[in-house]
Amino acid sequence: MNIRLKMYASLRKHLPGTEIGEEVKIEVEQDSTIMDILDRYTIEESLAKIIFVNGIHKTVEYVLEENDLLVIFPPIGGG
Amino acid sequence: MNYKIIRVNVSDMTYKREEIPEKYKLLGGRGLTSAIVADEVDPKTDPLGPANKIVFALGILSGTSAPSSGRLSVGAKSPLTRGIKEANAGGLTATRLAKLGIKAVIIEGEPKHEDWYHIYISKDKVEFIKANEHANMGLYKLIDILWQKYPKSGLVGAGIAGQRLLRNAGIFGNNPENTDPGRYAGRGGLGAVLGTKKIIAIITDDTGGERPKPVNEELFKKGRDKMVKALKEHAITGGKAGTDEGALKNYGSNVLQNIINEAGALPTKNFRIGYFEGAKNISGEAVHELVDETNEKFGADAEGEYGHACHPGCIIRCSNTVPDKNTGKLIVSPLEYETAWALGTNCTIDNLEQVAMMNRICNDIGIDTIDAGNAIAVAMEAGKIPWGDGKAAIEFMKKGYDPDDVEGTTFMHGAKVAGDTWGVDRVAQVKGQAFPAYDPRPIRGIGVTYATTTMGADHTAGYTIAPEILGSAGGADPRELNKADLSRAFQSTTAYIDQAGYCLFIAFAILDIAEGMEGLEETVAGFLGKEKYNITEVGNKILKIEREFNKNAGFTKEDDRLPKFFREEKLPPHNVTFDVTDEELDAVFEKM
Numbered sequence: 001m002n003i004r005l006k007m008y009a010s011l012r013k014h015l016p017g018t019e020i021g022e023e024v025k026i027e028v029e030q031d032s033t034i035m036d037i038l039d040r041y042t043i044e045e046s047l048a049k050i051i052f053v054n055g056i057h058k059t060v061e062y063v064l065e066e067n068d069l070l071v072i073f074p075p076i077g078g079g
Numbered sequence: 080m081n082y083k084i085i086r087v088n089v090s091d092m093t094y095k096r097e098e099i100p101e102k103y104k105l106l107g108g109r110g111l112t113s114a115i116v117a118d119e120v121d122p123k124t125d126p127l128g129p130a131n132k133i134v135f136a137l138g139i140l141s142g143t144s145a146p147s148s149g150r151l152s153v154g155a156k157s158p159l160t161r162g163i164k165e166a167n168a169g170g171l172t173a174t175r176l177a178k179l180g181i182k183a184v185i186i187e188g189e190p191k192h193e194d195w196y197h198i199y200i201s202k203d204k205v206e207f208i209k210a211n212e213h214a215n216m217g218l219y220k221l222i223d224i225l226w227q228k229y230p231k232s233g234l235v236g237a238g239i240a241g242q243r244l245l246r247n248a249g250i251f252g253n254n255p256e257n258t259d260p261g262r263y264a265g266r267g268g269l270g271a272v273l274g275t276k277k278i279i280a281i282i283t284d285d286t287g288g289e290r291p292k293p294v295n296e297e298l299f300k301k302g303r304d305k306m307v308k309a310l311k312e313h314a315i316t317g318g319k320a321g322t323d324e325g326a327l328k329n330y331g332s333n334v335l336q337n338i339i340n341e342a343g344a345l346p347t348k349n350f351r352i353g354y355f356e357g358a359k360n361i362s363g364e365a366v367h368e369l370v371d372e373t374n375e376k377f378g379a380d381a382e383g384e385y386g387h388a389c390h391p392g393c394i395i396r397c398s399n400t401v402p403d404k405n406t407g408k409l410i411v412s413p414l415e416y417e418t419a420w421a422l423g424t425n426c427t428i429d430n431l432e433q434v435a436m437m438n439r440i441c442n443d444i445g446i447d448t449i450d451a452g453n454a455i456a457v458a459m460e461a462g463k464i465p466w467g468d469g470k471a472a473i474e475f476m477k478k479g480y481d482p483d484d485v486e487g488t489t490f491m492h493g494a495k496v497a498g499d500t501w502g503v504d505r506v507a508q509v510k511g512q513a514f515p516a517y518d519p520r521p522i523r524g525i526g527v528t529y530a531t532t533t534m535g536a537d538h539t540a541g542y543t544i545a546p547e548i549l550g551s552a553g554g555a556d557p558r559e560l561n562k563a564d565l566s567r568a569f570q571s572t573t574a575y576i577d578q579a580g581y582c583l584f585i586a587f588a589i590l591d592i593a594e595g596m597e598g599l600e601e602t603v604a605g606f607l608g609k610e611k612y613n614i615t616e617v618g619n620k621i622l623k624i625e626r627e628f629n630k631n632a633g634f635t636k637e638d639d640r641l642p643k644f645f646r647e648e649k650l651p652p653h654n655v656t657f658d659v660t661d662e663e664l665d666a667v668f669e670k671m
Contacts, residue, residue, distance in 0.1 A: 049314070049549075050338060071341045075315055078416050
């Protein structure tokens with residue numbers, strides 16, 4: 001199945017050649033979790049501090065569904 | 080350290096150097112400004128009248144070796160909210176005053192003259208300098224002129240808007256390099272209060288001064304080391320500019336633009352939608368890229384920067400300089416998240432250069448960027464500027480330079496006055512102060528803070544975004560409706576941090592690292608020579624003083640409410656309303 005993926009700030013280097021906020025379509029196996037995606041990009045779990053699926057916070061155990069928008073941020077703060 | 084208070088009376092242009100009364104000895108920053116305003120200003124007085132006073136106070140630790148502690152608080156009765164106000168900023172003045180042994184400057188009285196003055200403060204004297212030639216002057220030019228005569232001085236004061244007594248006038252401050260007047264204690268119209276005293280700038284020269292010494296050096300140092308370690312270790316406050324590590328040093332506060340957008344909570348088009356397609360173009364990441372590009376292209380002539388310190392001794396260094404892409408020269412420093420959101424996203428403008436230029440105009444004429452952005456959105460509602468038209472917005476803002484231009488003047492009063500004048504009901508404000516960059520419908524805790532803080536809608540007063548979105552302190556569900564305890568805890572801790580003179584951003588580190596939290600209390604207790612200086616107790620005390628002032632100014636529960644449309648109108652993309660009950664809002668202070 002396909003999901004959509006975005007990574008921001010220091011994590012964007014894992015999606016080389018993309019613009020800021022650019023969505024990448026990737027093919028994943030059925031029942032993949034967010035942890036599987038982190039493994040695929042060799043991202044340490046502690047660096048995937050804030051994870052949204054379709055705009056809602058999720059943890060790494062979440063099982064992805066077709067066409068989900070997965071957005072990953074490293075630890076960030078500001079405001 | 081035997082600090083003094085400088086009390087300036089503009090009725091007869093005199094000053095006194097006063098001992099600090101016993102009851103103020105353990106106070107600083109917001110704790111001190113709010114205590115003095117509460118004790119000396121009648122809550123019912125006209126904020127632009129002769130009985131209001133403006134107080135500048137450094138934090139307890141400002142000027143010491145405690146990291147990121149050089150903030151200056153400014154307080155008065157607010158012309159914008161008509162309640163008590165404290166706004167704080169970095170810059171040079173707090174650490175300069177600290178070295179002169181001056182804890183606070185109080186300006187009071189009613190000028191009997193038409194002249195404008197600067198106040199010059201140095202080791203041995205306080206002088207009044209006639210400054211009519213500097214009235215109605217843009218602030219980039221003014222700080223440049225003042226540094227030629229008073230090099231390295233700390234500068235704070237009232238710009239064009241403050242001199243014209245307009246309600247969105249901030250207190251400007253020069254940055255450490257004096258390249259920008261953008262270190263603003265911006266909110267609540269404090270610049271207008273200084274304007275009523277016919278004062279343009281306070282110039283602080285710390286030549287011959289000494290760094291303040293802690294009473295209990297050992298405890299202070301123990302706490303300081305813990306705080307330094309926490310700030311360096313934490314992924315948000317630590318790291319290094321130009322590397323993969325350190326969110327604030329690389330992307331600044333504006334790293335929030337994309338994340339709040341992805342959460343569906345970025346107020347777009349005057350709070351109609353929670354998502355803005357163009358947000359990425361004006362985000363902290365975009366500024367980072369522009370700085371890298373222009374630095375490469377223009378080499379030594381390039382002025383773009385991230386990882387910039389807003390005051391001496393800051394190790395978080397979240398500030399930046401936005402360069403012109405064609406020359407590499409400074410457009411504005413800094414461009415913060417709230418500003419990029421207010422002037423950009425909220426007006427659907429996604430051109431970074433235009434947003435930076437809008438920020439520059441605000442800095443030059445002396446107004447708060449958050450209320451300014453909301454006021455421009457109101458002008459767009461009224462059909463005066465097309466949505467998303469940055470060029471037209473810039474031209475509109477320039478009307479502010481002309482004292483005879485009615486629209487420009489209305490704009491500089493802030494969003495509430497603009498809405499009332501132009502017949503626009505849709506103004507996101509509480510107690511007359513416009514909302515910052517988080518829609519309270521999908522993030523309920525921040526809505527509780529907007530509604531209940533003594534300051535009018537203000538995110539810094541109780542920044543629940545840290546747990547609700549950023550996962551600090553174990554995280555909190557943003558949709559949860561019981562947020563009184565969370566907001567109260569953040570409001571109280573914030574008051575303590577503001578009083579200490581620390582930058583609020585230390586919170587990101589100390590909420591996650593227990594030793595850092597110990598360092599907060601130990602640095603303050605060590606400096607003051609106390610065994611303990613309890614965070615919640617002291618924070619609550621400040622909030623109670625402010626709350627009491629507002630009550631006596633005439634505020635009731637009904638003033639602790641968000642505008643109706645936040646309850647009635649669903650915010651896309653999550654289609655949620657602000658559903659926190661009034662009882663829950665009231666519980667913030669009732670259960671304190």
